[in-house]
Amino acid sequence: MSKMKKTLVSSFFSSPKIAPYVFVAPFILFFLVCYVYPFIKTIEMSMEQIFGFNDVTFIGFDNYRRLNNVHFFNALKTTTAYTFWTIMVLIPLPIILAVLLNNPATKGKSFFKSALFMPALTSVIVAGIFFRYSFGEQATTLVNAITGLFGMEPRIWLQERGSAMFALVVLCTWRWLGVNIVYFLSGLQAIPQELYEAAAIDGANAWDRFFQITLPHLKPVIIYVVTISIHGGYSMFAESFAYWQTHTPGDIGMTIVSYLYQMGFNDFDMGFASAIGVTLLFIVMVVNLIQLTVMGFFKKEVN
Amino acid sequence: MNYQIEKNGNPFEIKEKKLQKGKWARVITFLMLLFFSIFALVPFYFMLVSSFKPGSELIRYGINLKLQPEIMSLKNYFLLFTGKEGIYLHWYKNSVLITFFQTLVAVFLSAAVGYGLAIYRFRGRNLIFITVLIVMMVPIEILMLPLYELIVRLRIIDTYAGVILPFAVPPFAVFFFRQYALGLPRDLLDAGRIDGCSEYGIYFKIMMPLMKPAFGAIIILQAMFSWNSLVWPLIALRSNEHMTLPIGLSSLITPYGHNYDMLMAGAVLSVLPIIIIYILNQKAFISGLTIGAIKE
Numbered sequence: 229m230s231k232m233k234k235t236l237v238s239s240f241f242s243s244p245k246i247a248p249y250v251f252v253a254p255f256i257l258f259f260l261v262c263y264v265y266p267f268i269k270t271i272e273m274s275m276e277q278i279f280g281f282n283d284v285t286f287i288g289f290d291n292y293r294r295l296n297n298v299h300f301f302n303a304l305k306t307t308t309a310y311t312f313w314t315i316m317v318l319i320p321l322p323i324i325l326a327v328l329l330n331n332p333a334t335k336g337k338s339f340f341k342s343a344l345f346m347p348a349l350t351s352v353i354v355a356g357i358f359f360r361y362s363f364g365e366q367a368t369t370l371v372n373a374i375t376g377l378f379g380m381e382p383r384i385w386l387q388e389r390g391s392a393m394f395a396l397v398v399l400c401t402w403r404w405l406g407v408n409i410v411y412f413l414s415g416l417q418a419i420p421q422e423l424y425e426a427a428a429i430d431g432a433n434a435w436d437r438f439f440q441i442t443l444p445h446l447k448p449v450i451i452y453v454v455t456i457s458i459h460g461g462y463s464m465f466a467e468s469f470a471y472w473q474t475h476t477p478g479d480i481g482m483t484i485v486s487y488l489y490q491m492g493f494n495d496f497d498m499g500f501a502s503a504i505g506v507t508l509l510f511i512v513m514v515v516n517l518i519q520l521t522v523m524g525f526f527k528k529e530v531n
Numbered sequence: 532m533n534y535q536i537e538k539n540g541n542p543f544e545i546k547e548k549k550l551q552k553g554k555w556a557r558v559i560t561f562l563m564l565l566f567f568s569i570f571a572l573v574p575f576y577f578m579l580v581s582s583f584k585p586g587s588e589l590i591r592y593g594i595n596l597k598l599q600p601e602i603m604s605l606k607n608y609f610l611l612f613t614g615k616e617g618i619y620l621h622w623y624k625n626s627v628l629i630t631f632f633q634t635l636v637a638v639f640l641s642a643a644v645g646y647g648l649a650i651y652r653f654r655g656r657n658l659i660f661i662t663v664l665i666v667m668m669v670p671i672e673i674l675m676l677p678l679y680e681l682i683v684r685l686r687i688i689d690t691y692a693g694v695i696l697p698f699a700v701p702p703f704a705v706f707f708f709r710q711y712a713l714g715l716p717r718d719l720l721d722a723g724r725i726d727g728c729s730e731y732g733i734y735f736k737i738m739m740p741l742m743k744p745a746f747g748a749i750i751i752l753q754a755m756f757s758w759n760s761l762v763w764p765l766i767a768l769r770s771n772e773h774m775t776l777p778i779g780l781s782s783l784i785t786p787y788g789h790n791y792d793m794l795m796a797g798a799v800l801s802v803l804p805i806i807i808i809y810i811l812n813q814k815a816f817i818s819g820l821t822i823g824a825i826k827e
Contacts, residue, residue: 244651247730251647252659254640258700263666266677273677325567328560333553335561342813343568346575349805351759351777354798357784358574361594369593406571407820414821455668463670466761470781485672485762492676493766505673516668 274502291503300504302479303487304511306393310483311461311515313397315454318408321401323450326412327442341413345406355403356470360386363395363471386471392480399467408453415449416442451523458519462512465489484508575802582607582799586791607796614793621772622779623800625691629764629775630757633695637753638746640700645708646734646742650720660709666702672762679766693767694775698757704749711745712738747815755805755816776801 240246274292277285325344329337347355362370363385372382385391419442427437465485468476474490476482482490484504492501577596581589583603588595611619648660671678678697679688687693715738723733739746761777768774774782780801783794809816 242729242731244724244730245653248647248651248653248656250731251643251651251734255644255659255663255700255705258640259662259666261681262678262697262699263669263674266674266681269677269680270674273680325564328564331560333557334564335557336564340564340568342810344564344571345813345816346806346809347571349755349759349809350802351780352761353777353781354578354802355574357780357794357798358577358594360784361589364593366593402571402574405567410817410820459668459670463672465672469761469765473781473784485670488672488676492679498676498680501676505676509669509673512668512670512673 270502270505273499274506276499278498279496287499291500292507294500295503295507299479299482299487300484303482303484306479306481307462307464307483307485309393310396310400310464311458313393314400314404314461315457317397317401318404318457319450319453322405322408323412323443323446325405326409326416327438329409330413330416341406341409344409347403347405348407350403352399352403352466352470355399356467359395359399359402360471363391387477387480389480392471395471396467396481399470400464411449411453412446415446419445447523451520454519454523455516458515459512462508462515484511578795578798578802582795584795586789586794589791589795607792608800610789610792611796611800614789618771619779619793619797622774622776625768625773626758626776626801629691629694630754632691633698633757634750634753636695636699637701637704638749641704641749642708642739642742642746643734644700644705645710646712646738648705648709649712650715650717650738663702663705663709667706671697675763675766678763682767688767689769689773694764697763701753704753707749708742708745711742715741744815744818747812748818751808751812751815752820754808758805 241250275286275288277287277290328334329341334340364370364372365382365384365387366372367376367382371385376382383391385395423441424437427441432440463485464483468481468483468486472481474486474494476486485508488501488504488508491497491504573596577594580596580598580603583605584595584599584607585602586607588602648656648663674697682688682693682696685693685696687696719737719741720733723737728736759777760775761781764775765778768778771779771782776797780794780797783790783797
């Protein structure tokens with residue numbers, strides 16, 4: 229009897245109708261536990277005043293009203309500027325380097341490719357150790373020594389708003405340059421070679437070929453890289469942590485996620501921190517939509 | 532960029548001037564690539580050199596790239612085993628085990644999901660796939676507070692399980708496996724069924740071996756991600772003995788006692804395994820990355 233039951237159960241699960249659901253079940257479960265529940269929970273928490281898990285009062289939108297403060301706007305500015313600058317650097321520069329690497333006449337390609345990709349293997353902390361001391365305040369530290377060669381005064385790089393942003397973008401460029409080069413190289417290799425040959429016969433010079441053929445063909449890759457850069461830029465925390473840990477004097481280098489971390493895990497103001505998180509999610513969605521519309525991503529889908 | 536055509540043996544006549552220009556372009560190309568490669572490699576060199584010097588040197592003089600045999604020794608590396616009651620070894624062990632289990636769970640589950648989405652047509656398939664794509668867009672950092680609350684409630688705070696849970700089925704890996712499985716020959720599915728294989732038998736015995744390259748790429752990428760991840764372990768782990776390498780190393784950045792001696796040597800040993808795997812297997816690193824960029 230029990231044997232029959234067992235075969236019934238096993239034949240139910242292995243029927244081609246049910247099997248697909250068994251395969252995708254882990255994701256459904258994961259999505260419910262790690263995204264849906266936390267998402268609902270964070271919206272609920274953002275409307276509460278929380279002193280520990282069992283001392284909770286509903287306060288409506290008060291936490292969102294508290295976002296109207298100078299620290300949040302500093303964090304928003306820092307995060308937006310960081311996203312903007314990383315995109316301004318980490319799109320054109322890797323495209324140029326990828327074009328150079330894609331050229332059959334370039335020597336030592338495999339060495340350059342391996343070398344440029346190496347930083348992507350490290351953790352932010354390991355990278356941060358180097359850049360923290362490179363941007364140190366003494367006149368002898370690496371960056372001050374280099375700027376000194378050009379007759380500039382030594383600066384306290386990590387304590388001034390503008391130079392702190394520069395340090396963040398340099399760290400990000402160091403870690404991601406090689407990865408973006410790999411993306412663009414794969415895009416370049418997908419461009420049919422005949423297009424270039426035809427253009428050369430038509431008398432197009434290198435600039436024409438770059439702007440008329442290479443760039444338009446790289447557009448899908450550019451859209452992809454901009455999308456992940458917005459994602460990475462707005463959720464950035466680790467780079468800031470590597471430079472300043474969680475204490476940032478005068479909000480320098482403090483991103484929205486660092487602010488969320490400070491409020492939630494240092495000050496235990498969980499309700500307010502949740503309001504920061506919900507707002508950030510909203511910002512990321514809006515920025516992504518604007519970006520995809522501007523880049524004409526949806527237009528292509530309709531056609 | 533002009534020389535590209537000439538090199539390809541283009542029949543058009545090559546003017547002397549053009550050749551000259553091509554030479555300069557080649558030199559500038561080389562110098563530019565060299566500059567950025569040095570920029571990429573200097574931090575590694577610095578770390579290696581500093582790891583043999585006393586930490587007090589770094590505190591006093593900042594970054595110094597010189598080889599100074601008179602003050603260099605293996606002392607810092609020995610200190611990793613003895614300093615702070617060997618806490619570094621705990622961090623290393625935690626990083627190894629978390630990376631191992633996280634990769635195992637993530638790859639096993641996401642491969643099954645990706646395969647299911649690619650091979651079968653069933654109700655809800657598109658909805659699930661769109662959900663995967665949307666989830667890829669949501670930064671997990673936004674949910675770190677409620678996830679923290681979740682692992683506290685589940686009583687898995689400060690455990691490996693707590694670190695692994697929010698990355699158990701990484702959407703990027705599901706996406707990758709689905710793209711790969713779309714290319715699997717569907718005739719094998721029918722052939723397997725005729726031979727009396729169950730749906731799972733077909734997956735494990737026939738299809739999985741065919742997905743080997745995809746497994747290689749995702750194992751490497753996921754392992755690298757787990758090994759280097761900082762933000763979530765920082766929240767999910769509380770006690771010093773349970774920390775992973777990135778968190779442990781970041782706690783050494785304060786110039787106190789022998790911290791700096793351990794910091795540099797510790798950082799070198801934390802990067803070393805990944806660099807070795809990378810050098811042995813560069814292709815797999817790169818193929819895993821590019822699947823996202825070129826869709827369809």
